[in-house]
Amino acid sequence: MTDNLLSELVAAIPLPALLVDRAERIVAANTEARTLLGHVIEGRHFATILRQPQVIDLVEQCLRSQQPGKARHLSNDGAQDTTFEVECRYMNGTDKVLAVFQDVTHLEQAGQMRRDFVANVSHELRTPLTALMGFIETLRGPARDDTAARDRFLQIMTDEANRMNRLVGDLLSLNRVESEERVRPKEPLKLTGLIRSTLNTLKPLADDASVRLSLDAPDEPVEMVGDSDQLRQVFTNLVENAIKYGGSGGVVDVIVTLSERDTAMRGPAVRIKIVDQGPGIDAKHLPRLTERFYRADSHRSRELGGTGLGLAIVKHILNRHRGRLRVESELGQGAVFTVILPR
Ligand SMILES: Nc1ncnc2c1ncn2[C@@H]1O[C@H](COP(=O)(O)OP(=O)(O)O)[C@@H](O)[C@H]1O
Numbered sequence: 490m491t492d493n494l495l496s497e498l499v500a501a502i503p504l505p506a507l508l509v510d511r512a513e514r515i516v517a518a519n520t521e522a523r524t525l526l527g528h529v530i531e532g533r534h535f536a537t538i539l540r541q542p543q544v545i546d547l548v549e550q551c552l553r554s555q556q557p558g559k560a561r562h563l564s565n566d567g568a569q570d571t572t573f574e575v576e577c578r579y580m581n582g583t584d585k586v587l588a589v590f591q592d593v594t595h596l597e598q599a600g601q602m603r604r605d606f607v608a609n610v611s612h613e614l615r616t617p618l619t620a621l622m623g624f625i626e627t628l629r630g631p632a633r634d635d636t637a638a639r640d641r642f643l644q645i646m647t648d649e650a651n652r653m654n655r656l657v658g659d660l661l662s663l664n665r666v667e668s669e670e671r672v673r674p675k676e677p678l679k680l681t682g683l684i685r686s687t688l689n690t691l692k693p694l695a696d697d698a699s700v701r702l703s704l705d706a707p708d709e710p711v712e713m714v715g716d717s718d719q720l721r722q723v724f725t726n727l728v729e730n731a732i733k734y735g736g737s738g739g740v741v742d743v744i745v746t747l748s749e750r751d752t753a754m755r756g757p758a759v760r761i762k763i764v765d766q767g768p769g770i771d772a773k774h775l776p777r778l779t780e781r782f783y784r785a786d787s788h789r790s791r792e793l794g795g796t797g798l799g800l801a802i803v804k805h806i807l808n809r810h811r812g813r814l815r816v817e818s819e820l821g822q823g824a825v826f827t828v829i830l831p832r
């Protein structure tokens with residue numbers, strides 16, 4: 490094969506690719522490779538261009554043994570760290586090594602997210618489990634005949650078991666919501682009625698916190714298509730948060746407004762605002778609030794039995810409904826969570 494044809498073949502590979510000859514020079518490279526490694530690379534010794542020891546070893550190895558191999562090439566595209574998998578193949582007929590770079594950043598990130606998630610879940614489950622095991626020990630030993638202590642410990646054990654139960658429940662809901670995220674909901678429903686009944690269900694919780702729930706909605710039922718159980722969960726999670734974190738002794742307002750041309754939806758939409766008068770959320774937390782297990786005030790969340798998954802569930806349900814969640818808050822000024830749904 491002529492060198493010209495080889496260069497053309499390399500140029501046609503849709504991934505960064507280059508050829509190294511037996512004299513260890515780069516004899517061909519495509520545009521993608523030049524973008525990744527620098528513009529003047531042809532004719533240079535490969536080690537001065539590839540630089541990273543594991544990649545240099547790979548090419549040397551492949552030239553020597555004529556066996557294929559893989560290595561990682563770490564880079565940065567200006568915005569973020571990127572990881573490439575470099576694969577080398579020896580081309581017998583021409584005595585050259587072809588190196589092709591594949592961007593595996595997304596795969597690496599997905600793997601990292603999975604590992605973080607498992608670590609988080611394990612940590613969240615271990616805390617109540619450790620407490621339960623401790624109390625079982627105590628009840629078997631020192632507190633065996635102490636009736637008063639036994640009742641107190643059993644109460645704490647019930648609370649811890651409930652916490653684990655909530656966590657498992659939220660994990661299962663998150664899993665269900667995520668697996669359905671691409672299936673468009675198609676059940677016709679009446680939104681105002683659904684919100685009203687959700688607020689009724691939360692009334693006992695609000696009463697316990699001396700919070701007044703107020704609903705300001707148009708008279709019409711607001712008919713739309715959605716998944717009523719999931720939307721109920723959205724409003725439950727948001728109003729529950731408003732009561733738990735923001736409400737104490739105050740009022741939580743739920744305000745429903747309709748518009749024919751919503752700026753965010755570019756069409757007919759309904760906005761549901763959940764407004765509390767609580768301590769609010771520091772701006773630095775806002776972008777990460779819907780991440781799993783992210784808590785702005787983790788001490789308070791745990792004290793109130795939170796799992797840190799409520800807003801992650803809300804986000805996925807709204808994605809499925811092609812809706813949005815907006816959060817506005819200033820420290821000391823309460824918080825406003827706005828759900829925007831297309832109609
Ligand atoms: N209305 C609110 N006022 C202040 N902080 C809030 C409010 N809603 C949510 N947060 C913060 O956001 C975090 C995440 O909420 P969420 O995902 O529902 O988890 P959880 O309530 O289980 O802790 C909470 O831990 C809390 O710190």
Ligand SMILES: [Mg+2]
Pocket residue numbers: 726729730795796797799800
């Ligand atoms: Mg919550």
